Amino acid sequence: MNFKIMKKKFYRVRTQYIFEGVFDVVAESKEDARQKVLQNCGLVMGGSIHSTLPDDEINWAFDKHPNKRIDRITKVQKYPSE
Structure with missing residues (x-):
């Protein structure tokens, strides 16, 4: 059997972590x-x-624990550390 090897791709996932709360201030x-x-x-x-x-x-x-929001996912050419 001939299996085609799939090459993994790299994606940049823009993410925001949002902590919600209150400050009581004098x-x-x-x-x-x-x-x-x-x-x-x-x-x-x-x-x-x-x-x-x-x-x-x-x-x-x-x-x-923050709320998590994914804004945008884009394909990148190469992993940054390579």
């Missing part, structure tokens, strides 16, 4: 609260949610 206005979160709160891959604000001015609640 602030003078909505805009002040927005700026505090933008400037002082974050998340680093492999880390955790963090803030540079004092503990008595900030609290948060976020899901531990």
